[in-house]
Amino acid sequence: MIVTIASGKGGTGKTTVTVNLAACAPGAGVQVFDCDVEEPNSHIFLKPENCSKEPISTMVPEVDMDKCTLCKACEKICQFSAITTIAKKVMTFPEMCHSCRGCEMVCPENAITASSRVLGDLIQGTNSAGIPLTWGELRVGEAMSPPLIEKVKARINPKAISFVDGPPGTSCPAVAALRHSDFALLVAEPTPFGLNDLALTVEALKKLDVPMAIVINRDDGKSRVIDDYAAREGIEILARLPFTREAAAVCSKGLLLVDEIPEMRLRFTELFSTLMEKADKGGERK
Amino acid sequence: MKIAVSSSGNTLESDIDPRFGRAMNFIIINTETMAFEIKENTQNLNLPQGAGIQAGKTVADLEVEAVITGNCGPKAFNVLEAAGVKVITGISGTVKDAVEKLNTGSLAYAGGPNVEGHWV
Numbered sequence: 183m184i185v186t187i188a189s190g191k192g193g194t195g196k197t198t199v200t201v202n203l204a205a206c207a208p209g210a211g212v213q214v215f216d217c218d219v220e221e222p223n224s225h226i227f228l229k230p231e232n233c234s235k236e237p238i239s240t241m242v243p244e245v246d247m248d249k250c251t252l253c254k255a256c257e258k259i260c261q262f263s264a265i266t267t268i269a270k271k272v273m274t275f276p277e278m279c280h281s282c283r284g285c286e287m288v289c290p291e292n293a294i295t296a297s298s299r300v301l302g303d304l305i306q307g308t309n310s311a312g313i314p315l316t317w318g319e320l321r322v323g324e325a326m327s328p329p330l331i332e333k334v335k336a337r338i339n340p341k342a343i344s345f346v347d348g349p350p351g352t353s354c355p356a357v358a359a360l361r362h363s364d365f366a367l368l369v370a371e372p373t374p375f376g377l378n379d380l381a382l383t384v385e386a387l388k389k390l391d392v393p394m395a396i397v398i399n400r401d402d403g404k405s406r407v408i409d410d411y412a413a414r415e416g417i418e419i420l421a422r423l424p425f426t427r428e429a430a431a432v433c434s435k436g437l438l439l440v441d442e443i444p445e446m447r448l449r450f451t452e453l454f455s456t457l458m459e460k461a462d463k464g465g466e467r468k
Numbered sequence: 469m470k471i472a473v474s475s476s477g478n479t480l481e482s483d484i485d486p487r488f489g490r491a492m493n494f495i496i497i498n499t500e501t502m503a504f505e506i507k508e509n510t511q512n513l514n515l516p517q518g519a520g521i522q523a524g525k526t527v528a529d530l531e532v533e534a535v536i537t538g539n540c541g542p543k544a545f546n547v548l549e550a551a552g553v554k555v556i557t558g559i560s561g562t563v564k565d566a567v568e569k570l571n572t573g574s575l576a577y578a579g580g581p582n583v584e585g586h587w588v
Binding site: 262264275 | 525
């Protein structure tokens with residue numbers, strides 16, 4: 183079962199919720215996948231050991247100008263201007279390439295072959311509590327994160343319980359992380375920005391056909407903006423995490439809330455069982 | 469000399485468009501006679517990405533010798549360089565003023581892009 187933790191807005195507590203949920207369920211066989219490859223941080227809290235690292239590449243075209251007849255078939259099929267003919271030359275822009283291999287397929291002269299470029303690293307390790315963590319680290323300066331996210335997700339064992347820590351936003355990286363999830367847990371903060379970006383993610387999830395529920399983080403006990411929205415949309419709120427200085431201090435030290443604050447362990451343990459129940463039902467729905 | 473100037477309008481009095489890839493129009497002008505024509509850039513204006521590459525191709529296909537614009541990124545610059553088109557960046561004001569400055573030799577060709585590439 184794959185549960186992806188998403189939010190829309192950045193900094194609402196996706197990683198906090200992911201790592202603490204995983205840490206409060208020892209023996210449940212939970213695996214964690216940090217798909218926020220632009221700035222992964224689950225490892226700061228889970229502290230995996232004996233990590234292995236491998237570079238991840240993506241396909242980019244290489245043109246053999248001896249075979250090329252400048253027919254422009256590659257240029258016409260490319261939707262991203264990643265390959266283009268100019269002044270009797272074929273220019274490629276690897277950073278624009280989405281690795282669809284369309285140019286390679288349409289070239290009548292077989293002048294295009296697959297080359298590759300490194301996107302980043304895939305890192306794996308297991309912490310002292312036995313929680314395996316897999317994450318991606320996008321190369322600095324790289325903009326193409328979905329292929330790396332997909333490589334991280336390829337390590338998911340579908341029989342285990344997998345928590346995917348998603349990237350913020352609702353563009354390609356967030357969709358790559360959320361796609362094919364059995365359930366999405368949306369971490370929302372009760373602010374106007376939190377609400378705006380939550381609503382965008384909810385719309386995306388409806389299209390992706392992923393069932394969802396909400397966790398309110400930094401609940402000040404006053405604002406009802408998320409509650410009102412959730413009621414209108416018919417989305418269940420599974421937990422409320424209080425806005426406290428103590429919790430912020432624990433997170434800032436890279437420690438787990440469930441280890442440092444007994445009340446938080448209670449809330450996360452409860453959330454874990456409710457979430458498993460809902461996600462099971464969500465899975466059956468399909 | 470035939471050159472292209474990125475412009476937000478369609479006359480010689482129009483302002484130079486600071487953007488190259490997503491310029492409103494290109495004014496294709498003969499610097500000796502000041503005769504000009506308009507090449508619309510509407511299609512590129514709406515591209516999600518790769519506008520600089522396409523705009524570079526558009527003006528290169530018109531066989532201009534140089535481009536005058538505000539900002540030119542690395543991908544557009546590479547296309548123009550490959551096509552042998554010289555680039556003058558950092559120019560503002562009207563199209564006419566820029567061409568007159570070029571004619572008096574007071575504009576310098578750029579050796580590289582003057583802005584970073586940007587993403588969606």
